[in-house]
Amino acid sequence: MPTEIPSVRQVQGYCSLCIARCGTVATITDGRFTRLDPDPTHPTGAAICAKGRAAPELVYHKDRLKRPLRRTRPKGDPDPGWEEISWEAALDLTAAAMWRIAEQHGPEAVAFSQSSPSTTAIADSAAFVVRLMNAFGTPNMVSALDLCGWGRGFATRYVFGVGSVATGSAGGAMADIAETGCLILWGYNPSFSRITHATATVAGLKRGMKLIVIDPRHVGLANKADVWLRVRPGTDGALALGLANIMIERGWYDQEFVRAWSNGPLLVRSDTGRLLKAEDLASGGGSGRLVAWDLQANRTVNYDPAGGHYEEPAEHLALRGEYTVATKDGAIRCRPVSIAMRRCARNIRPK
Ligand code: SF4
Structure with missing residues:
Protein backbone atom coordinates (compact mmCIF):
# COMPACT_ATOMS: atom_id res chain seq x y z
CA MET A 1 0.00 0.00 0.00
CA PRO A 2 1.44 3.38 -0.93
CA THR A 3 2.12 5.57 2.13
CA GLU A 4 0.78 9.05 1.97
CA ILE A 5 3.58 11.65 1.93
CA PRO A 6 2.84 14.38 4.44
CA SER A 7 2.60 17.89 3.08
CA VAL A 8 5.34 19.98 4.67
CA ARG A 9 5.50 23.73 4.31
CA GLN A 10 8.01 26.17 5.83
CA VAL A 11 7.05 29.73 6.66
CA GLN A 12 9.54 32.46 7.50
CA GLY A 13 8.56 34.85 10.26
CA TYR A 14 9.66 35.82 13.73
CA CYS A 15 8.93 34.68 17.26
CA SER A 16 6.81 37.23 19.09
CA LEU A 17 7.06 35.64 22.53
CA CYS A 18 9.45 38.34 23.74
CA ILE A 19 10.88 41.62 22.54
CA ALA A 20 13.96 39.92 21.04
CA ARG A 21 11.81 38.94 18.03
CA CYS A 22 14.12 36.19 16.77
CA GLY A 23 13.86 35.41 13.07
CA THR A 24 12.32 31.96 12.64
CA VAL A 25 11.17 29.29 10.21
CA ALA A 26 7.91 27.55 11.17
CA THR A 27 7.29 24.05 9.86
CA ILE A 28 3.67 23.22 8.97
CA THR A 29 3.04 19.52 8.53
CA ASP A 30 -0.33 18.57 7.06
CA GLY A 31 -1.69 21.98 8.06
CA ARG A 32 -0.41 21.71 11.64
CA PHE A 33 2.36 23.88 13.13
CA THR A 34 4.89 21.27 14.24
CA ARG A 35 8.20 23.01 14.95
CA LEU A 36 9.99 26.34 15.10
CA ASP A 37 13.63 26.79 14.10
CA PRO A 38 15.97 29.76 13.83
CA ASP A 39 16.20 31.48 10.46
CA PRO A 40 19.89 32.24 9.89
CA THR A 41 19.00 34.47 6.93
CA HIS A 42 17.18 36.86 9.30
CA PRO A 43 19.18 39.57 11.16
CA THR A 44 18.02 38.21 14.54
CA GLY A 45 17.76 34.56 13.51
CA ALA A 46 21.06 33.06 14.67
CA ALA A 47 19.37 31.05 17.43
CA ILE A 48 16.13 30.67 19.34
CA CYS A 49 15.53 29.81 22.99
CA ALA A 50 13.58 26.98 24.61
CA LYS A 51 10.46 29.15 24.86
CA GLY A 52 10.52 29.80 21.12
CA ARG A 53 11.06 26.11 20.39
CA ALA A 54 8.02 25.32 22.52
CA ALA A 55 5.79 27.56 20.35
CA PRO A 56 3.81 24.61 18.85
CA GLU A 57 3.01 23.35 22.37
CA LEU A 58 1.75 26.82 23.32
CA VAL A 59 -0.41 27.05 20.20
CA TYR A 60 -2.10 23.68 20.75
CA HIS A 61 -2.12 23.51 24.55
CA LYS A 62 -5.48 22.39 25.89
CA ASP A 63 -5.57 25.24 28.41
CA ARG A 64 -4.84 27.98 25.89
CA LEU A 65 -7.51 30.69 25.96
CA LYS A 66 -8.91 31.33 22.53
CA ARG A 67 -12.04 33.28 23.39
CA PRO A 68 -12.86 35.82 26.12
CA LEU A 69 -14.20 34.52 29.41
CA ARG A 70 -16.54 36.43 31.71
CA ARG A 71 -16.70 35.86 35.45
CA THR A 72 -20.24 35.09 36.56
CA ARG A 73 -19.65 34.83 40.30
CA PRO A 74 -18.42 37.58 42.60
CA LYS A 75 -14.71 38.12 43.23
CA GLY A 76 -13.57 35.99 46.15
CA ASP A 77 -15.82 33.08 45.20
CA PRO A 78 -13.63 29.96 44.89
CA ASP A 79 -15.40 29.20 41.62
CA PRO A 80 -15.32 32.25 39.32
CA GLY A 81 -17.93 30.60 37.10
CA TRP A 82 -16.14 31.49 33.85
CA GLU A 83 -18.48 31.78 30.88
CA GLU A 84 -17.31 32.04 27.29
CA ILE A 85 -18.51 35.13 25.46
CA SER A 86 -17.94 36.57 21.99
CA TRP A 87 -15.27 39.16 21.21
CA GLU A 88 -18.03 41.68 20.44
CA ALA A 89 -19.64 41.11 23.83
CA ALA A 90 -16.25 41.40 25.58
CA LEU A 91 -15.47 44.67 23.78
CA ASP A 92 -18.94 46.08 24.56
CA LEU A 93 -18.64 45.17 28.25
CA THR A 94 -15.15 46.67 28.54
CA ALA A 95 -16.05 49.86 26.66
CA ALA A 96 -19.20 50.33 28.76
CA ALA A 97 -17.23 49.95 32.01
CA MET A 98 -14.57 52.40 30.83
CA TRP A 99 -17.15 55.02 29.81
CA ARG A 100 -19.04 54.57 33.10
CA ILE A 101 -15.89 55.27 35.13
CA ALA A 102 -14.88 58.15 32.84
CA GLU A 103 -18.29 59.80 33.19
CA GLN A 104 -18.32 59.44 36.96
CA HIS A 105 -14.68 60.19 37.80
CA GLY A 106 -12.95 61.31 34.59
CA PRO A 107 -10.86 59.18 32.18
CA GLU A 108 -7.78 59.45 34.41
CA ALA A 109 -9.54 57.18 36.91
CA VAL A 110 -8.99 54.33 34.45
CA ALA A 111 -5.59 52.62 34.53
CA PHE A 112 -4.55 50.21 31.81
CA SER A 113 -2.61 47.12 32.78
CA GLN A 114 -0.33 45.01 30.63
CA SER A 115 2.28 42.30 30.97
CA SER A 116 5.99 42.92 30.54
CA PRO A 117 6.84 43.95 26.96
CA SER A 118 10.31 42.46 27.47
CA THR A 119 9.32 38.89 28.02
CA THR A 120 5.78 38.37 26.75
CA ALA A 121 3.93 38.54 23.48
CA ILE A 122 2.45 41.96 24.39
CA ALA A 123 5.53 43.65 22.88
CA ASP A 124 3.97 43.97 19.44
CA SER A 125 0.74 45.41 20.83
CA ALA A 126 2.16 47.63 23.58
CA ALA A 127 2.35 50.73 21.38
CA PHE A 128 -1.34 50.31 20.46
CA VAL A 129 -2.27 50.04 24.14
CA VAL A 130 -0.51 53.37 24.75
CA ARG A 131 -2.29 54.86 21.72
CA LEU A 132 -5.65 53.72 23.11
CA MET A 133 -4.78 55.17 26.53
CA ASN A 134 -3.92 58.51 24.95
CA ALA A 135 -7.09 58.56 22.85
CA PHE A 136 -9.20 57.67 25.88
CA GLY A 137 -7.57 60.37 27.99
CA THR A 138 -5.59 58.62 30.69
CA PRO A 139 -1.84 58.55 31.24
CA ASN A 140 -2.11 55.75 33.81
CA MET A 141 -0.59 52.36 33.13
CA VAL A 142 0.32 49.48 35.39
CA SER A 143 2.91 47.29 33.76
CA ALA A 144 4.88 44.35 35.01
CA LEU A 145 8.50 44.88 34.18
CA ASP A 146 11.51 42.63 34.45
CA LEU A 147 14.52 43.77 36.41
CA CYS A 148 16.59 44.21 33.25
CA GLY A 149 13.76 46.16 31.63
CA TRP A 150 13.50 48.63 34.51
CA GLY A 151 17.19 49.44 34.32
CA ARG A 152 17.06 49.83 30.56
CA GLY A 153 13.90 51.90 30.46
CA PHE A 154 14.09 54.00 33.59
CA ALA A 155 17.76 54.21 34.59
CA THR A 156 18.37 55.42 31.04
CA ARG A 157 15.76 58.12 31.56
CA TYR A 158 17.69 59.35 34.58
CA VAL A 159 21.07 59.11 32.85
CA PHE A 160 20.29 60.10 29.25
CA GLY A 161 16.88 61.71 29.59
CA VAL A 162 15.13 59.18 27.32
CA GLY A 163 13.21 55.98 27.77
CA SER A 164 10.71 54.40 25.43
CA VAL A 165 7.62 56.18 24.25
CA ALA A 166 6.42 53.23 22.21
CA THR A 167 5.87 50.77 25.04
CA GLY A 168 5.10 53.31 27.74
CA SER A 169 7.53 51.48 29.96
CA ALA A 170 10.91 50.43 28.80
CA GLY A 171 13.22 49.39 26.06
CA GLY A 172 13.97 52.75 24.44
CA ALA A 173 17.68 52.85 25.04
CA MET A 174 19.17 49.60 23.85
CA ALA A 175 22.78 48.53 24.14
CA ASP A 176 24.65 48.95 20.86
CA ILE A 177 26.53 45.67 21.20
CA ALA A 178 27.57 45.62 17.53
CA GLU A 179 29.63 48.79 18.00
CA THR A 180 30.89 48.49 21.57
CA GLY A 181 34.50 47.79 22.52
CA CYS A 182 33.76 46.68 26.07
CA LEU A 183 30.45 45.22 27.21
CA ILE A 184 29.33 44.85 30.82
CA LEU A 185 26.58 42.32 31.50
CA TRP A 186 25.46 43.18 35.01
CA GLY A 187 22.96 40.73 36.50
CA TYR A 188 21.93 39.92 32.95
CA ASN A 189 22.14 36.50 31.34
CA PRO A 190 20.95 37.01 27.75
CA SER A 191 21.64 33.35 26.93
CA PHE A 192 18.41 32.68 28.80
CA SER A 193 16.53 35.94 28.60
CA ARG A 194 17.41 37.62 25.30
CA ILE A 195 18.99 35.31 22.82
CA THR A 196 19.67 38.08 20.25
CA HIS A 197 21.87 39.87 22.78
CA ALA A 198 23.68 36.61 23.49
CA THR A 199 24.45 36.01 19.80
CA ALA A 200 25.47 39.68 19.36
CA THR A 201 27.80 39.32 22.36
CA VAL A 202 29.44 36.22 20.90
CA ALA A 203 29.87 38.06 17.57
CA GLY A 204 31.42 40.98 19.48
CA LEU A 205 33.88 38.67 21.24
CA LYS A 206 34.96 37.31 17.85
CA ARG A 207 35.89 40.79 16.68
CA GLY A 208 37.86 41.48 19.89
CA MET A 209 35.29 43.12 22.18
CA LYS A 210 36.08 42.81 25.91
CA LEU A 211 33.39 41.28 28.10
CA ILE A 212 32.83 41.83 31.82
CA VAL A 213 30.14 39.76 33.52
CA ILE A 214 28.91 40.66 36.98
CA ASP A 215 26.93 37.74 38.36
CA PRO A 216 27.12 35.54 41.46
CA ARG A 217 26.80 32.53 39.17
CA HIS A 218 29.25 31.28 36.57
CA VAL A 219 26.58 30.76 33.95
CA GLY A 220 25.91 31.71 30.35
CA LEU A 221 28.35 34.26 28.98
CA ALA A 222 30.30 34.34 32.27
CA ASN A 223 32.11 31.37 30.72
CA LYS A 224 33.41 33.57 27.92
CA ALA A 225 34.07 36.74 29.94
CA ASP A 226 37.46 38.47 30.14
CA VAL A 227 36.48 39.42 33.70
CA TRP A 228 33.87 37.64 35.80
CA LEU A 229 33.04 39.59 38.95
CA ARG A 230 31.37 37.26 41.38
CA VAL A 231 29.47 39.65 43.63
CA ARG A 232 27.69 38.37 46.68
CA PRO A 233 23.92 38.76 46.14
CA GLY A 234 22.82 42.19 47.35
CA THR A 235 26.26 43.83 47.05
CA ASP A 236 25.90 45.21 43.52
CA GLY A 237 25.40 48.71 44.92
CA ALA A 238 28.75 48.56 46.73
CA LEU A 239 30.49 47.46 43.54
CA ALA A 240 28.79 50.24 41.53
CA LEU A 241 29.86 52.87 44.04
CA GLY A 242 33.39 51.44 44.14
CA LEU A 243 33.62 51.73 40.35
CA ALA A 244 32.19 55.26 40.52
CA ASN A 245 34.85 56.17 43.11
CA ILE A 246 37.70 55.03 40.83
CA MET A 247 36.17 56.74 37.78
CA ILE A 248 35.77 60.05 39.60
CA GLU A 249 39.23 59.83 41.20
CA ARG A 250 40.95 59.17 37.87
CA GLY A 251 38.80 61.51 35.81
CA TRP A 252 37.48 58.64 33.65
CA TYR A 253 34.28 60.38 32.73
CA ASP A 254 32.95 62.91 30.25
CA GLN A 255 33.17 66.17 32.17
S1 SF4 B 1 14.43 34.87 22.77
FE1 SF4 B 1 13.06 33.06 22.69
S2 SF4 B 1 11.01 33.84 23.24
FE2 SF4 B 1 12.27 35.61 22.71
S3 SF4 B 1 11.83 35.98 20.53
FE3 SF4 B 1 13.68 34.67 20.63
S4 SF4 B 1 12.92 32.57 20.50
FE4 SF4 B 1 11.15 33.88 21.00
Whole structure:
Protein backbone atom coordinates (compact mmCIF):
# COMPACT_ATOMS: atom_id res chain seq x y z
CA MET A 1 0.00 0.00 0.00
CA PRO A 2 1.44 3.38 -0.93
CA THR A 3 2.12 5.57 2.13
CA GLU A 4 0.78 9.05 1.97
CA ILE A 5 3.58 11.65 1.93
CA PRO A 6 2.84 14.38 4.44
CA SER A 7 2.60 17.89 3.08
CA VAL A 8 5.34 19.98 4.67
CA ARG A 9 5.50 23.73 4.31
CA GLN A 10 8.01 26.17 5.83
CA VAL A 11 7.05 29.73 6.66
CA GLN A 12 9.54 32.46 7.50
CA GLY A 13 8.56 34.85 10.26
CA TYR A 14 9.66 35.82 13.73
CA CYS A 15 8.93 34.68 17.26
CA SER A 16 6.81 37.23 19.09
CA LEU A 17 7.06 35.64 22.53
CA CYS A 18 9.45 38.34 23.74
CA ILE A 19 10.88 41.62 22.54
CA ALA A 20 13.96 39.92 21.04
CA ARG A 21 11.81 38.94 18.03
CA CYS A 22 14.12 36.19 16.77
CA GLY A 23 13.86 35.41 13.07
CA THR A 24 12.32 31.96 12.64
CA VAL A 25 11.17 29.29 10.21
CA ALA A 26 7.91 27.55 11.17
CA THR A 27 7.29 24.05 9.86
CA ILE A 28 3.67 23.22 8.97
CA THR A 29 3.04 19.52 8.53
CA ASP A 30 -0.33 18.57 7.06
CA GLY A 31 -1.69 21.98 8.06
CA ARG A 32 -0.41 21.71 11.64
CA PHE A 33 2.36 23.88 13.13
CA THR A 34 4.89 21.27 14.24
CA ARG A 35 8.20 23.01 14.95
CA LEU A 36 9.99 26.34 15.10
CA ASP A 37 13.63 26.79 14.10
CA PRO A 38 15.97 29.76 13.83
CA ASP A 39 16.20 31.48 10.46
CA PRO A 40 19.89 32.24 9.89
CA THR A 41 19.00 34.47 6.93
CA HIS A 42 17.18 36.86 9.30
CA PRO A 43 19.18 39.57 11.16
CA THR A 44 18.02 38.21 14.54
CA GLY A 45 17.76 34.56 13.51
CA ALA A 46 21.06 33.06 14.67
CA ALA A 47 19.37 31.05 17.43
CA ILE A 48 16.13 30.67 19.34
CA CYS A 49 15.53 29.81 22.99
CA ALA A 50 13.58 26.98 24.61
CA LYS A 51 10.46 29.15 24.86
CA GLY A 52 10.52 29.80 21.12
CA ARG A 53 11.06 26.11 20.39
CA ALA A 54 8.02 25.32 22.52
CA ALA A 55 5.79 27.56 20.35
CA PRO A 56 3.81 24.61 18.85
CA GLU A 57 3.01 23.35 22.37
CA LEU A 58 1.75 26.82 23.32
CA VAL A 59 -0.41 27.05 20.20
CA TYR A 60 -2.10 23.68 20.75
CA HIS A 61 -2.12 23.51 24.55
CA LYS A 62 -5.48 22.39 25.89
CA ASP A 63 -5.57 25.24 28.41
CA ARG A 64 -4.84 27.98 25.89
CA LEU A 65 -7.51 30.69 25.96
CA LYS A 66 -8.91 31.33 22.53
CA ARG A 67 -12.04 33.28 23.39
CA PRO A 68 -12.86 35.82 26.12
CA LEU A 69 -14.20 34.52 29.41
CA ARG A 70 -16.54 36.43 31.71
CA ARG A 71 -16.70 35.86 35.45
CA THR A 72 -20.24 35.09 36.56
CA ARG A 73 -19.65 34.83 40.30
CA PRO A 74 -18.42 37.58 42.60
CA LYS A 75 -14.71 38.12 43.23
CA GLY A 76 -13.57 35.99 46.15
CA ASP A 77 -15.82 33.08 45.20
CA PRO A 78 -13.63 29.96 44.89
CA ASP A 79 -15.40 29.20 41.62
CA PRO A 80 -15.32 32.25 39.32
CA GLY A 81 -17.93 30.60 37.10
CA TRP A 82 -16.14 31.49 33.85
CA GLU A 83 -18.48 31.78 30.88
CA GLU A 84 -17.31 32.04 27.29
CA ILE A 85 -18.51 35.13 25.46
CA SER A 86 -17.94 36.57 21.99
CA TRP A 87 -15.27 39.16 21.21
CA GLU A 88 -18.03 41.68 20.44
CA ALA A 89 -19.64 41.11 23.83
CA ALA A 90 -16.25 41.40 25.58
CA LEU A 91 -15.47 44.67 23.78
CA ASP A 92 -18.94 46.08 24.56
CA LEU A 93 -18.64 45.17 28.25
CA THR A 94 -15.15 46.67 28.54
CA ALA A 95 -16.05 49.86 26.66
CA ALA A 96 -19.20 50.33 28.76
CA ALA A 97 -17.23 49.95 32.01
CA MET A 98 -14.57 52.40 30.83
CA TRP A 99 -17.15 55.02 29.81
CA ARG A 100 -19.04 54.57 33.10
CA ILE A 101 -15.89 55.27 35.13
CA ALA A 102 -14.88 58.15 32.84
CA GLU A 103 -18.29 59.80 33.19
CA GLN A 104 -18.32 59.44 36.96
CA HIS A 105 -14.68 60.19 37.80
CA GLY A 106 -12.95 61.31 34.59
CA PRO A 107 -10.86 59.18 32.18
CA GLU A 108 -7.78 59.45 34.41
CA ALA A 109 -9.54 57.18 36.91
CA VAL A 110 -8.99 54.33 34.45
CA ALA A 111 -5.59 52.62 34.53
CA PHE A 112 -4.55 50.21 31.81
CA SER A 113 -2.61 47.12 32.78
CA GLN A 114 -0.33 45.01 30.63
CA SER A 115 2.28 42.30 30.97
CA SER A 116 5.99 42.92 30.54
CA PRO A 117 6.84 43.95 26.96
CA SER A 118 10.31 42.46 27.47
CA THR A 119 9.32 38.89 28.02
CA THR A 120 5.78 38.37 26.75
CA ALA A 121 3.93 38.54 23.48
CA ILE A 122 2.45 41.96 24.39
CA ALA A 123 5.53 43.65 22.88
CA ASP A 124 3.97 43.97 19.44
CA SER A 125 0.74 45.41 20.83
CA ALA A 126 2.16 47.63 23.58
CA ALA A 127 2.35 50.73 21.38
CA PHE A 128 -1.34 50.31 20.46
CA VAL A 129 -2.27 50.04 24.14
CA VAL A 130 -0.51 53.37 24.75
CA ARG A 131 -2.29 54.86 21.72
CA LEU A 132 -5.65 53.72 23.11
CA MET A 133 -4.78 55.17 26.53
CA ASN A 134 -3.92 58.51 24.95
CA ALA A 135 -7.09 58.56 22.85
CA PHE A 136 -9.20 57.67 25.88
CA GLY A 137 -7.57 60.37 27.99
CA THR A 138 -5.59 58.62 30.69
CA PRO A 139 -1.84 58.55 31.24
CA ASN A 140 -2.11 55.75 33.81
CA MET A 141 -0.59 52.36 33.13
CA VAL A 142 0.32 49.48 35.39
CA SER A 143 2.91 47.29 33.76
CA ALA A 144 4.88 44.35 35.01
CA LEU A 145 8.50 44.88 34.18
CA ASP A 146 11.51 42.63 34.45
CA LEU A 147 14.52 43.77 36.41
CA CYS A 148 16.59 44.21 33.25
CA GLY A 149 13.76 46.16 31.63
CA TRP A 150 13.50 48.63 34.51
CA GLY A 151 17.19 49.44 34.32
CA ARG A 152 17.06 49.83 30.56
CA GLY A 153 13.90 51.90 30.46
CA PHE A 154 14.09 54.00 33.59
CA ALA A 155 17.76 54.21 34.59
CA THR A 156 18.37 55.42 31.04
CA ARG A 157 15.76 58.12 31.56
CA TYR A 158 17.69 59.35 34.58
CA VAL A 159 21.07 59.11 32.85
CA PHE A 160 20.29 60.10 29.25
CA GLY A 161 16.88 61.71 29.59
CA VAL A 162 15.13 59.18 27.32
CA GLY A 163 13.21 55.98 27.77
CA SER A 164 10.71 54.40 25.43
CA VAL A 165 7.62 56.18 24.25
CA ALA A 166 6.42 53.23 22.21
CA THR A 167 5.87 50.77 25.04
CA GLY A 168 5.10 53.31 27.74
CA SER A 169 7.53 51.48 29.96
CA ALA A 170 10.91 50.43 28.80
CA GLY A 171 13.22 49.39 26.06
CA GLY A 172 13.97 52.75 24.44
CA ALA A 173 17.68 52.85 25.04
CA MET A 174 19.17 49.60 23.85
CA ALA A 175 22.78 48.53 24.14
CA ASP A 176 24.65 48.95 20.86
CA ILE A 177 26.53 45.67 21.20
CA ALA A 178 27.57 45.62 17.53
CA GLU A 179 29.63 48.79 18.00
CA THR A 180 30.89 48.49 21.57
CA GLY A 181 34.50 47.79 22.52
CA CYS A 182 33.76 46.68 26.07
CA LEU A 183 30.45 45.22 27.21
CA ILE A 184 29.33 44.85 30.82
CA LEU A 185 26.58 42.32 31.50
CA TRP A 186 25.46 43.18 35.01
CA GLY A 187 22.96 40.73 36.50
CA TYR A 188 21.93 39.92 32.95
CA ASN A 189 22.14 36.50 31.34
CA PRO A 190 20.95 37.01 27.75
CA SER A 191 21.64 33.35 26.93
CA PHE A 192 18.41 32.68 28.80
CA SER A 193 16.53 35.94 28.60
CA ARG A 194 17.41 37.62 25.30
CA ILE A 195 18.99 35.31 22.82
CA THR A 196 19.67 38.08 20.25
CA HIS A 197 21.87 39.87 22.78
CA ALA A 198 23.68 36.61 23.49
CA THR A 199 24.45 36.01 19.80
CA ALA A 200 25.47 39.68 19.36
CA THR A 201 27.80 39.32 22.36
CA VAL A 202 29.44 36.22 20.90
CA ALA A 203 29.87 38.06 17.57
CA GLY A 204 31.42 40.98 19.48
CA LEU A 205 33.88 38.67 21.24
CA LYS A 206 34.96 37.31 17.85
CA ARG A 207 35.89 40.79 16.68
CA GLY A 208 37.86 41.48 19.89
CA MET A 209 35.29 43.12 22.18
CA LYS A 210 36.08 42.81 25.91
CA LEU A 211 33.39 41.28 28.10
CA ILE A 212 32.83 41.83 31.82
CA VAL A 213 30.14 39.76 33.52
CA ILE A 214 28.91 40.66 36.98
CA ASP A 215 26.93 37.74 38.36
CA PRO A 216 27.12 35.54 41.46
CA ARG A 217 26.80 32.53 39.17
CA HIS A 218 29.25 31.28 36.57
CA VAL A 219 26.58 30.76 33.95
CA GLY A 220 25.91 31.71 30.35
CA LEU A 221 28.35 34.26 28.98
CA ALA A 222 30.30 34.34 32.27
CA ASN A 223 32.11 31.37 30.72
CA LYS A 224 33.41 33.57 27.92
CA ALA A 225 34.07 36.74 29.94
CA ASP A 226 37.46 38.47 30.14
CA VAL A 227 36.48 39.42 33.70
CA TRP A 228 33.87 37.64 35.80
CA LEU A 229 33.04 39.59 38.95
CA ARG A 230 31.37 37.26 41.38
CA VAL A 231 29.47 39.65 43.63
CA ARG A 232 27.69 38.37 46.68
CA PRO A 233 23.92 38.76 46.14
CA GLY A 234 22.82 42.19 47.35
CA THR A 235 26.26 43.83 47.05
CA ASP A 236 25.90 45.21 43.52
CA GLY A 237 25.40 48.71 44.92
CA ALA A 238 28.75 48.56 46.73
CA LEU A 239 30.49 47.46 43.54
CA ALA A 240 28.79 50.24 41.53
CA LEU A 241 29.86 52.87 44.04
CA GLY A 242 33.39 51.44 44.14
CA LEU A 243 33.62 51.73 40.35
CA ALA A 244 32.19 55.26 40.52
CA ASN A 245 34.85 56.17 43.11
CA ILE A 246 37.70 55.03 40.83
CA MET A 247 36.17 56.74 37.78
CA ILE A 248 35.77 60.05 39.60
CA GLU A 249 39.23 59.83 41.20
CA ARG A 250 40.95 59.17 37.87
CA GLY A 251 38.80 61.51 35.81
CA TRP A 252 37.48 58.64 33.65
CA TYR A 253 34.28 60.38 32.73
CA ASP A 254 32.95 62.91 30.25
CA GLN A 255 33.17 66.17 32.17
CA GLU A 256 31.25 68.16 29.60
CA PHE A 257 28.37 65.64 29.78
CA VAL A 258 28.37 65.64 33.58
CA ARG A 259 28.24 69.45 33.65
CA ALA A 260 25.43 69.67 31.10
CA TRP A 261 23.31 66.65 32.00
CA SER A 262 23.78 65.80 35.66
CA ASN A 263 23.65 67.45 39.05
CA GLY A 264 27.41 66.81 39.45
CA PRO A 265 28.37 70.55 39.63
CA LEU A 266 25.74 71.53 42.23
CA LEU A 267 27.21 72.46 45.60
CA VAL A 268 26.53 70.47 48.77
CA ARG A 269 26.80 72.21 52.15
CA SER A 270 29.34 70.58 54.50
CA ASP A 271 27.28 71.60 57.59
CA THR A 272 23.96 69.98 56.57
CA GLY A 273 24.94 67.65 53.73
CA ARG A 274 22.15 69.23 51.66
CA LEU A 275 22.23 71.08 48.36
CA LEU A 276 23.12 74.75 48.69
CA LYS A 277 20.22 76.98 47.62
CA ALA A 278 20.41 80.44 46.15
CA GLU A 279 18.24 81.77 49.00
CA ASP A 280 20.92 80.50 51.49
CA LEU A 281 23.49 82.91 50.00
CA ALA A 282 24.42 86.07 51.89
CA SER A 283 23.76 87.94 48.67
CA GLY A 284 20.31 86.31 48.40
CA GLY A 285 19.03 84.67 45.26
CA GLY A 286 16.06 83.38 43.33
CA SER A 287 13.72 81.10 45.23
CA GLY A 288 14.12 77.42 44.30
CA ARG A 289 17.43 78.04 42.51
CA LEU A 290 20.44 75.81 43.28
CA VAL A 291 24.08 76.82 43.18
CA ALA A 292 27.32 75.68 41.47
CA TRP A 293 30.87 77.11 41.50
CA ASP A 294 32.40 78.76 38.43
CA LEU A 295 36.16 78.11 38.44
CA GLN A 296 37.01 80.87 36.01
CA ALA A 297 34.94 83.61 37.64
CA ASN A 298 35.73 82.21 41.11
CA ARG A 299 32.17 82.68 42.34
CA THR A 300 28.80 80.99 42.57
CA VAL A 301 26.44 80.51 39.62
CA ASN A 302 22.73 79.83 40.03
CA TYR A 303 20.92 76.88 38.49
CA ASP A 304 17.22 76.99 37.62
CA PRO A 305 15.77 73.46 38.14
CA ALA A 306 12.46 74.42 36.51
CA GLY A 307 14.13 75.62 33.30
CA GLY A 308 16.90 73.02 33.51
CA HIS A 309 19.74 75.48 32.90
CA TYR A 310 22.43 77.56 34.58
CA GLU A 311 22.16 81.30 34.50
CA GLU A 312 25.58 81.42 32.83
CA PRO A 313 27.49 79.03 30.53
CA ALA A 314 28.31 75.76 32.32
CA GLU A 315 31.73 75.09 30.76
CA HIS A 316 33.80 76.22 33.77
CA LEU A 317 31.69 74.75 36.57
CA ALA A 318 33.74 72.93 39.23
CA LEU A 319 33.34 69.16 39.51
CA ARG A 320 36.10 68.81 42.14
CA GLY A 321 37.46 70.73 45.08
CA GLU A 322 36.01 72.54 48.06
CA TYR A 323 34.83 76.14 48.11
CA THR A 324 33.97 78.63 50.84
CA VAL A 325 30.64 80.30 50.20
CA ALA A 326 29.27 83.32 52.08
CA THR A 327 25.82 82.34 53.31
CA LYS A 328 23.28 83.81 55.70
CA ASP A 329 24.67 81.30 58.25
CA GLY A 330 28.25 82.54 57.72
CA ALA A 331 31.05 81.06 55.58
CA ILE A 332 30.23 77.46 54.68
CA ARG A 333 32.52 74.97 52.99
CA CYS A 334 30.78 73.35 50.01
CA ARG A 335 31.71 70.59 47.54
CA PRO A 336 30.21 69.69 44.17
CA VAL A 337 27.82 66.73 44.19
CA SER A 338 30.33 64.69 42.14
CA ILE A 339 32.90 64.92 44.95
CA ALA A 340 30.30 64.33 47.68
CA MET A 341 29.23 61.23 45.76
CA ARG A 342 32.82 60.05 45.60
CA ARG A 343 33.17 60.36 49.39
CA CYS A 344 30.02 58.31 49.72
CA ALA A 345 31.37 55.74 47.22
CA ARG A 346 34.74 55.55 49.02
CA ASN A 347 33.13 54.89 52.37
CA ILE A 348 30.70 52.17 51.31
CA ARG A 349 31.42 48.69 52.64
CA PRO A 350 29.49 45.59 51.63
CA LYS A 351 27.75 43.86 54.51
S1 SF4 B 1 14.43 34.87 22.77
FE1 SF4 B 1 13.06 33.06 22.69
S2 SF4 B 1 11.01 33.84 23.24
FE2 SF4 B 1 12.27 35.61 22.71
S3 SF4 B 1 11.83 35.98 20.53
FE3 SF4 B 1 13.68 34.67 20.63
S4 SF4 B 1 12.92 32.57 20.50
FE4 SF4 B 1 11.15 33.88 21.00
